[in-house]
Amino acid sequence: MLDLGIDLDVWPWVWLGLAIVFALVELAFVGGTFVLLPFALSAFVASILAFYDVAVEIQWLTFVGGGGLFFFVIYRWVRGFLKENTLPSGVGADRLAGTIGFVTVAIEPDDTNRRGRIVVEGEVWGALTNASRTLPVGSRVRISAVVGTRAVVEPIDNSPAKGLSEPEEKTE
DSSP states (O other), rough: OOSSSOOOHHHHHHHHHHHHHHHHHHHTTSSSSSSSSHHHHHHHHHHHHHTTTTOOHHHHIIIIIIHHHHHHHOOOOHHHHHHHOOSSSOOGGGTTTTTTTEEOBBTTTTTOOOOOOEEEETTEEEEEEOSSSOOOOOOOEEEEEEETTEEEEOOOSSSTTTTTOOOOOOOO
């Protein structure tokens, strides 16, 4: 019999405590990656076995073997799931890279106030430029990248689009 110097009546609480600690660490620190969850579940099953006075060796086998087996099953399932459900390139804000937009608020090259705006695919985006000149209202621009919540644009031509004008400043 396995003797670790722990009273047999304490094992159920050891396993239950270990299950709770693993589950809390999984949720709080590991970020739901399911690395410790299989061992939290196997420790919980080992605690149930301990409450029914199953041998300590079987409890350990359940904890180590069951946790490892459950980890392997989750790992295989996640790999298959990710293979079947890959996101297409250009999802989210990155989908805008390469699209054409129109300047609605002039974009200064050294725009420290970040006032520049564009309209692209019906959405208004804050915009920055690496160009050496101001991009006036109505200019066509191509989005080269999205950095945070700002589109980095480059001018396409100098001809402003018709119907776009500088928004009026409100005076009070």
